Amino acid sequence: MPARVHIREVGPRDGFQNEPERIPTAQKIELINQLGRTGLDRIEVASFVRPDVIPQLADGLEVLHGIDLPNEVSRMVLIPNERGLDNALGAREYFDEAAIFVSASETHNLRNVGRSVRDSMTGNEIVARRIREQDLRCAAVIATSFGCPFEGKVPIGTVLDIAEQFAAAGAVEIGFGDTTGMCNPKYAGEFFAAAIDRLPGVEITAHFHNTRGQGLANAYAALTAGCTSFESSFGELGGCPVPAGSTGNIATEDLVGMFHEMGIETGINLPTLIDAARQVQNVLGRTLTSHSIIAGPVDWVGEAR
Structure with a gap:
């Protein structure tokens, strides 16, 4: 087992985009600032998709201008195309990384x-070049890496071919997303062993959803295959709007708790992170479902909640 893993918090983007109502910008900023005080060193803070498509993230520029994070926290934004990059560059000095994306499944991507x-990859190559010209770190995300609800299992060769295209375009990190929760631990282990072998020198990141309750088991399988980079969302927020019902990222607090109990460092203060996850419940006005929100970490046993 590795001594340490790296975790990127994606709740402010992947989580908030799936909420039925818009979260006020001031509350987003407060929550992101709270996350920045947990020890997280990577946070995906905004997206520059079309506001008419995902109105929940239409305030990306305001969020970037308003947050106040420690210098050591890397701030990532999601870029869908050149127009999105143009909009993001209006706040160039406020973020450190930009992520481009595609679905491995033709149907899901359409x-x-x-x-x-x-066509998406042709556009991504142009955007990746422009990201690198801005001296920004370029990451890439491949959705439906482990299966598509419209097409079924996506062949691993198809996914890794796309990953190699991203790497050739300049992506130094590639995240593989279980967008609709179709992965299982056996396949996760096989997949990440193959990805790490085929993409030397590239940071390989696992992004699992807990849609069908296998998220943490999949993360463990990826870990044993050599993966040390993960994405998750506080409060188990998020999912995918296509198709309906594909909800539930791994909760960051559950993932961190599992690693800490295994003796693996994350650099994250778990009680402070749980406080942030509980705070988002107040903002949303409903109870969230992560295990750590309900039970707390193991060393809280016997203490008042």
Whole structure:
């Protein structure tokens, strides 16, 4: 087992985008600032998709201008295309990384962004070049890496071919997303062993959803295969709007708790993170479902909640 893993918090983007109502900008900023005080060193803070498509994230520039994070916290934004990059560059000095994305499944990509995988990758190559010209760290995300609800299992060769295209375009990190919760631990281990072998020198990141209750088991399988980079969302927020019902990222507090109990460092203060997850319940006005919100970490046993 590795001595340490790296975790990127994606709740402010992947989590908030799936909420039925818009969260006020001031409350987003407060929550992100609270996350920045937990010891997290990577946070995905905004997206520059079309505001008419995902109105919950239309305030990306305001969020970037308003947050106040420690210098050591890397701030990432999600970029869908050149127009999105143009908008993001209006706040260039306020973020450190930019992520581009595609679905491995043709059907999902068409339904999600209205383009073929080939057309999306052509655009991504242009955006990746421009990101690197801005001296920004370029990351890439491949959605439906482990299966598509419209097409079924996506062949691993198809996914890794896309990953190699991203790496050739300049992505130094590639995240593989279980967008609709179709992965299982056996396949997760096989997949990440193959990805790490095929993409030397590239940071390989696991992004699992807990849609069908296998998220933490999949993360453990990826860990044993050599993966040390993960994405998750506080409060188990998020999911995918296409198709409906594909909800539930791994809760960051559950993932951190599992690693800490295994003796693996994350640099994150778990009680402070749980406080942030509980705070988002107040903002949303409903109870969230992460285990750590309900039970707390193991060393809280016997203490008042």
